[in-house]
Each structure stands twice: as C-alpha cells, then as structure tokens.
Amino acid sequence: MTIGQDEWQLEAARLMNVREQIERKIEELDATVDIRRGDAETIRLNFWNDISVNVENEDDLIETAASITQQAHVLSGQERSYKLAYDALRKLEQIVDTPYFSRIDFVEAGSSLEEQIYIGLASFLDPVTDEILIYDWRAPISNLFYDFPPGPASYTTPEMTIEGELKLKRQYMIKSGQLLNMFDTGISIGDEMLQQMLSRNADDKMHSIVTTIQREQNLIIRDDKHKVLIVQGAAGSGKTSVALQRIAYLLYKYRKTLSADQMILFSPNSLFSDYVSSVLPELGETNMQQTTLQDYLSYRLAGAELMVEDSYDQLEFVLSADTVLQPEDAARLEGIRYKGSAAFLQVIEAYGARLRQEGIRFSSFSVGAKVLISSEQISGFFYEKQTTMSLGDRMENMKEWITGRLDEIQLEAEKRIYRKLSKEPKYIGADQELKRMSRQKAQRALGPLKEKAEKLQFIDVPGLYRQLFESSELYASLAREVRQELPEAWEAIKQYTSSKLKQGHIMFEDATPLVYLKGIIEGQQTVNTIRYAIVDEAQDYSPFHYAYLRKLFPRARFTLLGDWNQGIYAHASQEGAYSSIGELMAEETETVRLVKSYRSTREIVEFASRILPHGEPVEPFNRSGEEPRLERASDEQDLTRRVVASVKAWADQGIHSMAIICKTKQETRRAHELLVGHLPHLQLITKETLHFAAGVMILPAYLAKGLEFDAVLIYNAGRQVYAEERERKLFYTACTRALHQLQLCYVGEPSPFIM
C-alpha cells in the first residue's frame, strides 16, 4: 500500500518529536544517575563516620550494631535507587535511535476514538502528560499487531478481553533516528519488511526478530497456559529466535516475580551459546543461564575417577562405524537406543526402589588395615533404621551418623597421641604445643575419611550400575517387575557395557542413567530456583534425558523446541517421540508446529526437502535465489581446487559468512590441512571452540547445529561419505544451514540422498 506525502511528513514529525522527548528524558536521567551515584559513594565513604561505635558494655554494643544495620540499610536503598535510574537510562539510550517499529490503529467496541498505538522495544511515557508514546512489544495491546490482520480484533489484559477493530497496521524502518521507509501491512506481518530482513547477511551473533514476529511464532512466545510446551519446527522456522523472544516476553510479563537467573536454556554446544548470547541484551533484558546437558552430567560425575565420554565422541563413533557393523559396534548402537528409552528408565527406577530395601554395597572406613567403621555396620544402620524415610534423607542421616562416629574416633585418637607423646622428654613443659600437634595428627589421619563420608564416596554407584549389566538375574527380574521385555540384543549390550564400565569408561549413553541412579541413591540434587527450562534442539534428547531434566528442575515449566528432521543422535531416532515426552513429563502438554522456513531461499529449502522425502513438512518462505550447485571432483586434489575456487568466488561477491561443512572430525581435519594453505583465514572449528566469529570456517556438521551462514559448501557429498540411513538427517541438517548459497562437492558418485 502506498503512503501519501502528507502521511510521511506527519510520521517524520512525530518521530522527531518522540526522539526529542526521549533525549530530554535521557539528559534528565543522566543528571539523576550522577547525583544518585555520588550520594551512594558519599554514604559508602562516610559509612564508619556516621556510626557511633562504642563497645564498652553490652548496651553500647547493641546500639552500635543497630547503627551499622541502619547505615547499611540507607546505603543499599541509595544503591537501589541509583540502579533503577541507571537501568532506565540504559533502556532509553537503547531505543532513542529506533524508538518504535510499528503502529496499529485500534477502535474499541462501543467507542468512536481511534487510538494510535506505537510499538517499540520498551515503553515510553510523555514526561508531562503521562500519555503512552510507545508501547512495549510485550504489552497486552501490542499483541494486536502480531496476531490480527486489519479488521475485527481483540486482546486480553489480566482483567478482561477487549474487542474492537484494527484499522491500520504499519511498519517502519528507522535507522539512526531517520525514517527510511514504512509499509502498511495486510494479513501477515510485512512481507516486504520480512523479505528485507531475510535477504540480509548472516552475522557473528543472532539478532532478535521482534519487528517481524509471525503470528504462529507469537502464539508460542506468549503461551503461558501450558506447563510443557513442545514446538516441532522445520529447519529455519525460527525456533531459537522464538525461544529467546519468549524468554524476553516472560521476563516482562512476570517482571515482579521472575528474574533471568530463574530461567535456563539448554543449548547444543558452547559455540551456539555464544552465537545466541546477544539477543536478550539486544531486547534490553539480562541473559538467562545457558548450559549444555554435557556440562551438567560432567558436573555431577566430577570427582569420580571415571572417564566420561562426551556426546560428540559418541556421535563420531556412530558416524564412523562401518557399513557392515562389527558385532561390538552393533551392540553399542543397540545399547545407545535402549539406554535412552523409557523402558530402561523404568528398570532403573525399579532398581532404585529395590535398593531401598537391599543391595547397596558400602565400603568400610579404615586407616591402614584397621577398620574403623565396617561395611556391615553401615549396612546395618542404613537398612535397619529409618526405613520409612526417603532414600535421600536416609543417606543424609547416615552421613551424619558416620561423621559423628569419625569425630569420636578422632577425639580418642587425639587423646591417645597426646598420652603417648607426653611421655617423650622433649615435650615436657610444652603442653599447648603438644595438644596442638596431637589435634593436627588426628585430623590428618581422619580428614580424608570425613571427606569420603561427606561426598558419599563409601557407596560405589558406578559399581551398582555395573551390576545391572553383570547379573542377568538382577536385570531380568527388574524388567519383569516393570513389565518390560528385554531388548533383543540384551546379551550383547550387557557384555559391551560391563566390559567398558570395568575399564572405568562411562560411555555418553551411560552417563545420564548413572547420574539418575546416583540421584535416586544419594538423594536427587534438585535445582528449585529454576522456573522455566527451555531446551533447544530438543530432538537430540532421549526420553531418559527428559526424565532426568524433569527431576532436576521440579518447579520448572518446560519449553522444548526441536525438529525431528534434524535428529542426529542414535538415541533420538524414534520418530514421534514427542508424545512420549509429554507422558514422561506427566503434565499438561501442548504441541505446536512451525512449518514455514525463514532462513533459506526457496531453492535451498526445496532441495533440502528432497533429502528427507518422508520427513516433517517444510514450507519455504517466498524468497528466491540461485539453485544449489553440485560439483563433481575427480579426486581429492581436484576437490581442494574446486572448494578453494568457490570460496574465493563467494568472497569476490562480497559474501562474508561461509562454512565448509564436513561429516566427521577426521574429515574436517584432513580438509583443513589441504585447504588452509590456499585459504589462510580458514577457521577450524572443534568442540572446544567457544566463540563464534563469522568468516570462512570449516567444521563437522554436528557442530554447525543451530548456526547459519550466507553460503554453505558441503565438502564431500559423495556416496562414500553419506550413504547410510543414519547419516541422512545429518546431511539434511548441514544443507539447511545456508541462507543464500549452497554448493555440494563430491568425489566419485554423489550421495544417494541427492540423486
């Protein structure tokens, strides 16, 4: 829709006016911040001068303490009011150049007043009249912009639903305070605007999508009815973007009771965490906590002298396994699938319940050959006393009992040492010294044992876990108890697992079950402060992982965002497992689908969709580009030449962000060796890489998860590299990282996935 000249002038004048008001407010706040900072500093400097310190008698002491408390109170009040002004100032500085990005005109039913609502990153009131000049994008009324085309519309406030008619929906492009363009939009939010946003180049950091959030995305962002919200979204449909916008929305809506440190985002890896780290600050919010499942598991298993494999090494194993699987590899693959299942979870829980009654093997507390507290004594205490308590509470009690016993033993030892040493002539007359020495010696002997008690190291949890795979009788009876069949490959899984555990290796697939069992036995360490847990790349988690997360965050609501088409882990290959996740969470669950893909051009989306003919549906956004290019190389040398030529050609076209995507770590290393001489700025990305900096990078496909690049080159899309069914989704994931250009090189025959 074209917008007339008069309208332009009105809008430009309003923009100028609003900016001037913001600038005035900034000046005012600047001064306030200075004053409050100064006041706080003065109080801090004079803190002790303003306190009457008198310690002569008890009354004086009480008065002094009261005086200190009062002064501390004054100081913290002043610091709070400084912080308030400072935050308000920061917010205005953030919006002054782009105060708003859209406008809606709305007439409430029964009224003739047509209200103009301008929407931006944060609200701003006219300092004199208190009129709202800008509405926060998260305010209830702003929902009209995201949810409705012009026509009948309504929005809901905490008190009521307001009906009316939306007369106009307008979007602005404002940069450095200048109105560059504006569009009146119809059904969806600004196709023109969206076209422009999506045609831009990829960046070092992900950006917010606040100006062009689509209706289907908005529903997810604002959902606060469901305790578990599951989003199945196509590659590039905006899952990560939506997750971050949702966090910002919840922080606004529940600003009186919710803070960023009560929200946690589970990311696929540290590189991704870095990539998304600026979205919340861009929206004027503090970042939530970010972590990876791997970090959590490592933290829980730290200290145990075990070699814990990480998820990437597991993936490398799966991707490098021979086409005709060796029996050992087949056993491991079956094991990975089974150990991620709800069936295995039930067996572990039944095992935990049985261990309440019997079966935990405790190690005794000894110094040298002398047993201080025997395993029988511990077992007796544990299984005969307080049997009605939870396992965790019983452990706590037992810990206290053991520590108490060790304290007594230490005291006796101290006395014994004292008695013995005091007979030595050199200590005569040095009684104080002697006492100190005796205490130290006794402490030194008993200290490690107390630490062992404190850390519950007298229970061999890995040993208990291993027992499941050593005693056929035990496992079979537990499985029977929970009415689960043993998996077909049980014998092979059993042998493989017990031999690895005996060598002290914890495979990634065993890490969560082991931590889970540890939680049952030792008392689960829960994180009660977390109110929202958001899991990105949710398809990569097994039902077992979800059960663990549920236990870990008992008070949290969950948002799980994933794409079955990109399930690259062997444990995540069961299609449609979302419903079982819902069941596992045992709570009201809503599943929402996002099918439209915004990242890639139509040509790339269509090409990638052919890789997964039976996958989840994907609909491209209407943005055209070049067809993906296939290039056959005669050998490795020719491949290097072609890759180098393509990268250079892209650079000549001004393309800045490029990725050469390989399958495995080994292929990545080899390709890097061959290419780096010709492409000196090539960045080699490994699982240890922490920072994402756009440029030309080379990386294995699994590390490219969640990321995007202007141009993607699949290093070798040949049949020798991608042919197994288990590699199809990884291949798909790699291709869908491209925004504008996709090229696939191959040696020999192309992969059957693209024939």
Ligand SMILES: Nc1ncnc2c1ncn2[C@@H]1O[C@H](COP(=O)(O)OP(=O)(O)OP(=O)(O)O)[C@@H](O)[C@H]1O
């Ligand atoms: N409403 C929108 N407006 C503008 N850009 C959008 C919108 N939705 C998504 N995008 C863009 O599309 C790209 C893909 O988004 P995002 O990474 O959030 O998708 P995803 O579903 O998490 O992708 P994947 O699963 O493939 O990693 C990003 O560049 C994002 O900015």
